[in-house]
Structure formats: C-alpha cells, structure tokens
Amino acid sequence: MRYLLAIPALAALAALPMVFGDYGTGLLVGLAGYVTLVTSWAMFSGPTRYISLATVAFFGVGAYTVAVLNEVLPYPLVLLCAAGIGATMALLVGLSTLRLAGIYFVIFSFGLAELVRQLITWFEVNVTGTLGRYIFLDLEAKHIYWQLLALGAATLVLSAWIRRSRLGLALRVIGDDETVAAHSGINLARTKLVLFVVSATIITLVGAIQAPRWVYVEPSIVFNPTVSFLTVIMALLGGATRLWGPLCGAVPLFLLFEWLSARFPDHFSILLGLMFMAVVYALPDGVLAAIEKVRHRGNGTSATKPAKEASA
Amino acid sequence: MSVLLETQGLTKRFGGLTAVNGVSLTVRRGEVLGLLGPNGSGKTTLMNLISGALKSSEGALLINGKDMTGSAPHRIAKAGVARTFQLVKILPSLTLEENVMVPAAFGPEGLWGRALKVQVAECLDMVGLTSRAGQQASELTYIDQKRLELARALASAPKLLLLDEWLAGLNPTELHEGIRLIRELEQTGITIIMVEHIMDAVRALCPRCAVMNSGTLIADGPTVEVLSDPHVVAAYLGEEDA
Numbered sequence: 001m002r003y004l005l006a007i008p009a010l011a012a013l014a015a016l017p018m019v020f021g022d023y024g025t026g027l028l029v030g031l032a033g034y035v036t037l038v039t040s041w042a043m044f045s046g047p048t049r050y051i052s053l054a055t056v057a058f059f060g061v062g063a064y065t066v067a068v069l070n071e072v073l074p075y076p077l078v079l080l081c082a083a084g085i086g087a088t089m090a091l092l093v094g095l096s097t098l099r100l101a102g103i104y105f106v107i108f109s110f111g112l113a114e115l116v117r118q119l120i121t122w123f124e125v126n127v128t129g130t131l132g133r134y135i136f137l138d139l140e141a142k143h144i145y146w147q148l149l150a151l152g153a154a155t156l157v158l159s160a161w162i163r164r165s166r167l168g169l170a171l172r173v174i175g176d177d178e179t180v181a182a183h184s185g186i187n188l189a190r191t192k193l194v195l196f197v198v199s200a201t202i203i204t205l206v207g208a209i210q211a212p213r214w215v216y217v218e219p220s221i222v223f224n225p226t227v228s229f230l231t232v233i234m235a236l237l238g239g240a241t242r243l244w245g246p247l248c249g250a251v252p253l254f255l256l257f258e259w260l261s262a263r264f265p266d267h268f269s270i271l272l273g274l275m276f277m278a279v280v281y282a283l284p285d286g287v288l289a290a291i292e293k294v295r296h297r298g299n300g301t302s303a304t305k306p307a308k309e310a311s312a
Numbered sequence: 313m314s315v316l317l318e319t320q321g322l323t324k325r326f327g328g329l330t331a332v333n334g335v336s337l338t339v340r341r342g343e344v345l346g347l348l349g350p351n352g353s354g355k356t357t358l359m360n361l362i363s364g365a366l367k368s369s370e371g372a373l374l375i376n377g378k379d380m381t382g383s384a385p386h387r388i389a390k391a392g393v394a395r396t397f398q399l400v401k402i403l404p405s406l407t408l409e410e411n412v413m414v415p416a417a418f419g420p421e422g423l424w425g426r427a428l429k430v431q432v433a434e435c436l437d438m439v440g441l442t443s444r445a446g447q448q449a450s451e452l453t454y455i456d457q458k459r460l461e462l463a464r465a466l467a468s469a470p471k472l473l474l475l476d477e478w479l480a481g482l483n484p485t486e487l488h489e490g491i492r493l494i495r496e497l498e499q500t501g502i503t504i505i506m507v508e509h510i511m512d513a514v515r516a517l518c519p520r521c522a523v524m525n526s527g528t529l530i531a532d533g534p535t536v537e538v539l540s541d542p543h544v545v546a547a548y549l550g551e552e553d554a
C-alpha cells in the first residue's frame with residue numbers, strides 16, 4: 001500500500017521543475033543533494049554512532065572525477081568510475097580507521113577531506129600543471145535534479161531494506177554494545193566496513209551528479225568542509241537513527257542556510273556554529289524523537305520511556 | 313566423552329602483572345565445571361581468553377579439537393561458545409525479543425525468519441520472560457537483566473556456556489530459582505564453565521571444580537575433594553564466602 005503511494009509522490013516531486021523557475025530548480029538540486037547526502041551519511045553513522053566528517057572527501061572526489069573524465073568518457077561511464085573510485089577509497093579508509101575509537105575517527109575523518117584536497121592540488125600543480133578544470137556537459141538543472149531525486153529515492157529504499165535485514169540488526173547491536181555484538185557472532189570490522197563503503201559510494205555519486213552545476217571546478221570549491229558539517233547538523237536535527245529523520249532535518253535546514261547565506265554572507269560560519277551547538281544541546285536525538293516524547297507526555301503514557309533515556 | 317575445550321599453558325600478562333599463568337584445563341562434553349578462586353585470581357581473565365575477548369600472551373586454545381588461539385570473539389562465538397558477563401550486559405535500546413534474537417541470528421546456527429522466532433520464544437520462555445518480549449531491555453530490573461542475559465546466551469544453542477558469577481547479587485529466593493534454572497540446563501547436556509563464589513551453588517551444580525589463585529590453577533577435580541584440599545582452604549582463608 002505505502003509503496004504504491006510512493007509512485008505518485010515521486011512523480012509529483014519530479015514535476016516540480018516545471019512549476020518553479022530556474023531559481024527554484026536550483027534550490028531543488030541543492031535540496032535533493034542534501035537529502036541524499038544526509039540519508040546516506042545516517043545509514044552508517046546513525047546506528048554505529050561514528051560521527052564522520054569525511055562527507056566532503058567523498059563528495060569532492062565524485063565531483064573531481066567528473067571534472068577530469070567528462071571529456072574523455074560517456075556520462076554514464078563517468079558516474080560508474082566515480083562510484084568505483086569512491087568505493088575503493090572508502091574500502092581503504094575503512095580498513096585503516098574503523099578500528100579507531102569514536103573520537104579518533106571523527107578527527108581522522110575530518111583530516112581525510114583536507115588530505116585528499118591537498119593531494120589533488122599537489123598533483124594538479126606538479127603533474128598536470130593545471131589547477132582548475134571545466135565541465136562541459138549538456139545537463140540542465142532539472143536533469144541534475146531528476147538524477148538526484150532517483151538516487152535519493154534509491155537511498156531511502158536501500159536504507160529501509162537494511163533496517164529489516166540481518167545487517168540492520170547487526171548495526172543496531174554494534175551501536176548499543178560492541179562487546180555483546182562480537183560475542184554474539186557479529187563480525188564488527190566487516191559489518192562496519194560494508195556500511196561505510198555503501199554510504200560513501202552514494203555520497204561520491206551525489207558529488208559526481210552535482211558537479212556539472214559548477215562548470216568551473218577546483219579543489220577549494222569541491223572540498224568545502226561546510227558540506228561535511230551541514231550534513232552532520234542536518235542528520236542530528238532530524239535524528240540519525242530513523243529512516244525519515246535525515247529528510248526531516250535536511251529540508252528545513254537547507255532552506256534556512258540558503259536564506260542565511262544570502263542574507264548574512266559574512267557571518268555564515270558563526271551562524272553555522274551556533275546552530276550546531278543549539279541542535280546538539282536542545283535536540284540530542286533529533287526532532288522526531290522529541291516530537292514522540294512530547295506526544296507520550298501528552299498521552300500520559302510515561303511507562304514507556306522515550307528513546308533518549310533508553311539509548312543512554 | 314569427547315573433549316570440547318582444551319587450554320594449554322594459557323597465559324595473560326597485563327604489563328608486569330600475570331593475571332593468568334600457564335593454565336591447562338580440559339573440559340569434556342556435557343561437563344559442568346565450577347571455577348573458583350579469591351578475588352583477583354584471574355577467573356574472569358581466563359573466561360575472557362576462552363571467549364576471545366582477550367588474546368593470550370602465551371599458550372594455546374582448542375575448541376572442539378580446532379586450534380582457535382588468538383581468534384576474534386565472533387569466530388569463537390560461531391564455534392559454539394556463549395557467555396554472560398560478570399557486570400551484566402544487555403542491549404538497552406533493543407527489545408527483549410531482539411536481544412535474544414542476536415546470537416540466534418549471528419551465532420553458529422544463523423537463524424532467520426520463522427526458525428528464529430521459534431528459537432527466541434523458546435529461550436525467553438525458559439527464563440520466564442515471555443510476557444515481556446516486546447519491552448525495551450533498559451526497563452528491566454537487575455534480576456530480569458540477568459535472566460535476559462542467560463536467555464541471550466542460550467539463543468545461539470551453544471556447545472559451551474561460560475557463566476561469570478551469574479548467580480551473584482540475587483536474593484535467597486532468586487538464588488534458589490537461579491540454581492533450579494541452571495540445573496534444568498544441565499539436563500539438556502550442555503557443557504558449562506561457571507565462575508562462582510557461592511559455595512552452596514557450586515556444591516549443588518558442579519560435579520567438578522577448578523580453583524585459581526594468583527593466576528595459577530591450584531586444584532582441579534571432584535568438587536568434594538577439591539573443597540577439602542588444604543591448599544584450597546589456605547587460598548580461601550580470610551575470604552568471606554568460604
């Protein structure tokens with residue numbers, strides 16, 4: 001039943017560019033991009049509670065792959081290459097870092113984006129002798145939006161499927177207690193690695209699909225750390241452990257940031273930081289959990305504890 | 313009876329401290345072995361070595377005739393070893409049902425679907441938690457958490473069950489109930505190693521006993537003989553439970 005409802009909903013979303021003008025379609029691209037980024041980020045970080053700041057490392061690699069290959073290969077193959085490179089990079093990074101404890105992982109993941117950016121810059125300057133590339137692809141904003149919409153929908157479906165699968169159960173157990181997980185027969189390293197690679201591959205694809213919007217690309221543009229931070233705030237606001245949480249966080253925050261960056265371009269970073277603290281402080285489990293909590297209180301069903309205390 | 317577990321000179325050092333020192337132990341299928349010793353004598357560390365939570369500094373670990381020295385805990389779990397923890401560990405954000413599901417799904421049997429449901433129901437029933445299957449585990453009282461932990465350990469249908477002071481902290485009625493539960497388990501032919509300080513429970517449940525002191529095995533044999541061994545009595549001198 002609910003799956004059938006998804007078809008008209010998707011069709012309506014796909015028709016939006018016809019209703020909105022160019023500016024509106026541009027917003028839709030950004031929105032669909034962030035919803036997909038945040039949903040795929042939460043796929044790994046939600047249940048495992050590893051806060052990854054590597055989002056832009058993969059996103060940027062996706063975009064850069066398109067910048068390098070767009071004149072060499074047909075577009076579908078370019079996307080395939082981007083996905084392959086993202087997955088390989090995630091595999092290597094995952095193998096070397098997923099044994100780290102939470103806090104070290106955060107720092108490493110942040111450093112990774114910077115490292116990749118410096119490597120590409122060095123390579124472009126010293127080997128190819130060019131810094132900055134052009135993307136000439138005959139893709140309008142609405143084409144990009146449709147691709148992101150399809151990827152976003154696929155990501156949600158995948159996310160829902162993982163939740164019901166063995167893998168989803170394993171991830172929730174790992175999030176609760178790694179010792180119990182291991183002694184129950186769960187291969188910690190492999191489970192985390194699989195999810196990290198899947199999540200990072202989708203993130204890479206978002207970067208690749210969005211790249212043609214820039215036309216001109218250089219490392220400092222595509223490896224902007226704000227992307228990583230925004231992704232985390234959006235996921236935390238919506239609730240990273242819920243299927244629809246990322247979407248609920250990404251939509252309002254994206255629109256808010258869009259408005260803020262137009263209105264207060266000089267103070268954007270400060271506002272971003274304040275927002276981050278406000279979200280973590282006021283809604284540590286996201287809006288969906290908070291709404292549920294208020295509802296429970298309203299119904300007087302205090303016997304069932306809200307999710308927050310349960311996971312503490 | 314065939315040998316299920318064999319440790320050969322198992323040793324674990326933490327820096328300068330040797331917590332387990334050259335322990336060689338053989339456990340046959342269907343045996344129930346009590347592991348005794350004063351506080352800090354290395355009992356939990358030995359359990360951690362057997363379950364793979366810790367890697368031994370020296371020595372070998374054979375499970376079911378297979379060398380599993382240095383194996384990761386999930387491999388040992390898959391080989392049929394289940395355990396409870398001295399400080400009870402439940403999965404707080406999961407329901408009771410889901411808690412028990414985990415080792416059944418990921419352990420040696422790898423159940424899913426209907427078979428998994430049946431197994432989970434059976435294990436919850438065994439410890440008397442059926443009526444609370446859908447509740448979140450964080451809501452349980454201490455004794456019920458212990459019950460849940462036992463149900464979870466049993467859900468993988470283990471060959472070897474490691475209980476680390478599972479009876480500790482229970483009141484007399486609960487203790488009685490706990491002893492009855494373990495005796496029921498024994499009837500199923502499962503192999504158990506239980507660390508225990510409560511001597512009445514050891515006498516009631518364990519035909520065989522091993523005693524550790526400062527990391528070394530100082531006695532191993534029929535419970536009645538071991539408990540009257542002068543070395544064991546000396547090791548326990550001043551211990552409140554002895």
Ligand SMILES: Nc1ncnc2c1ncn2[C@@H]1O[C@H](COP(=O)(O)OP(=O)(O)OP(=O)(O)O)[C@@H](O)[C@H]1O
Pocket residue numbers: 326329331349350351352353354355356357358398
């Ligand atoms: N991870 C660790 N790091 C350092 N030392 C440890 C570690 N685990 C245990 N020890 C030490 O090893 C020794 C044996 O500890 P263990 O927990 O095995 O004793 P035990 O026999 O289980 O005691 P109890 O009856 O109190 O549970 C103790 O001195 C303890 O402090």
Ligand SMILES: [Mg+2]
Pocket residue numbers: 355356357398476
């Ligand atoms: Mg102990």
